[in-house]
Amino acid sequence: MEDSEEYLREAIALAYANAEKGGRPFGAVIVRDGRIIAKAVNEISATGDPTSHAELNAIRLASKSLGADLSGCAVFASGHPCPMCMAAMRLTGINAVTYAYSNEDGAPHGLSTAAIYDDLAKPFSQQSMEIRHLPVRLTGRPDLYAGWRQRQG
Amino acid sequence: MEDSEEYLREAIALAYANAEKGGRPFGAVIVRDGRIIAKAVNEISATGDPTSHAELNAIRLASKSLGADLSGCAVFASGHPCPMCMAAMRLTGINAVTYAYSNEDGAPHGLSTAAIYDDLAKPFSQQSMEIRHLPVRLTGRPDLYAGWRQRQG
Numbered sequence A, B: 001m002e003d004s005e006e007y008l009r010e011a012i013a014l015a016y017a018n019a020e021k022g023g024r025p026f027g028a029v030i031v032r033d034g035r036i037i038a039k040a041v042n043e044i045s046a047t048g049d050p051t052s053h054a055e056l057n058a059i060r061l062a063s064k065s066l067g068a069d070l071s072g073c074a075v076f077a078s079g080h081p082c083p084m085c086m087a088a089m090r091l092t093g094i095n096a097v098t099y100a101y102s103n104e105d106g107a108p109h110g111l112s113t114a115a116i117y118d119d120l121a122k123p124f125s126q127q128s129m130e131i132r133h134l135p136v137r138l139t140g141r142p143d144l145y146a147g148w149r150q151r152q153g
Helices: A002-020 A054-066 A083-091 A103-109 A114-120 A144-152 B002-020 B054-066 B083-091 B103-109 B114-120 B144-152
Strands: A027-032 A035-041 A073-079 A096-101 A130-133 B027-032 B035-041 B073-079 B096-101 B130-133
Touching: A002 A027, A002 A035, A002 A054, A002 A073, A002 A096, A002 B144, A027 A054, A035 A054, A054 A073, A054 A083, A083 A114, A083 B083, A083 B114, A103 A114, A103 B144, A114 B083, A144 B002, A144 B103, B002 B027, B002 B035, B002 B054, B002 B073, B002 B096, B027 B054, B035 B054, B054 B073, B054 B083, B083 B114, B103 B114
Parallel strands: A073 A096, A096 B130, A130 B096, B073 B096
Antiparallel strands: A027 A035, A027 A073, B027 B035, B027 B073
16 A cells, blocks of 8 residues: 555656646556556647557556566556546556546546546447447458458467 | 448458558548548557557547547447547547447457456446555645646636
């Protein structure tokens, strides 16, 4: 628990520093075996890339040293991770995430993703974004997925 | 509908071409006002970046010309988008997504993210990843979020 609080303080300090430079107030660190593997901040303001969240950037950075499988890693985020970052953690096998500022803390300042969580939790047909499945195929080609798997050996 | 099928065929052709080069069989295009804004493929194999999905790469590319707000854009993806990419679309204001290959098509080949969707739909306390809120604060600092908002003017 003490270590967790220390990692969170590090993530929060990154968030403060980023905000002081004109960025959004989010920072994250990734830890494995008691060692910080990656530190990152939200870089949307600096880069214009809307996917440039602190957690996603930290995952990208960690993967440079550890590869795509981040099993055994824990994320410490200054703020409640958004659904994109939460799903990215799951995709990479990250085992745990701890955050300091909640969506409730963020809401008065436009920094909550609770509404997106609520929307994504609905059945596809009821979500705000239109989601369609059109089973189009290219004619005269072997199956896309089966062909890929064969190529994997 | 005809246009949609044409965009999907483009996304699928990208997926085939990527698989032929040793990549994963996923492609995506982003369309606005009847014009393709961005085309991308899954680059995990080429880059080692686990977030390098076709849809996320297409969003990053589209944002280079359109900025972080992708309202009015539609995504056409060869395969059912994963939860990370679906959330990224929502974050950027993308209005619609259409896909050709379903998670059911992908499952026999290890290319379904249905299990991750199921897990993420559970309450946080029941998900496979440990999610903790520790309301740590740095002492002697103005509030992180309120300070950020003040700085926005």
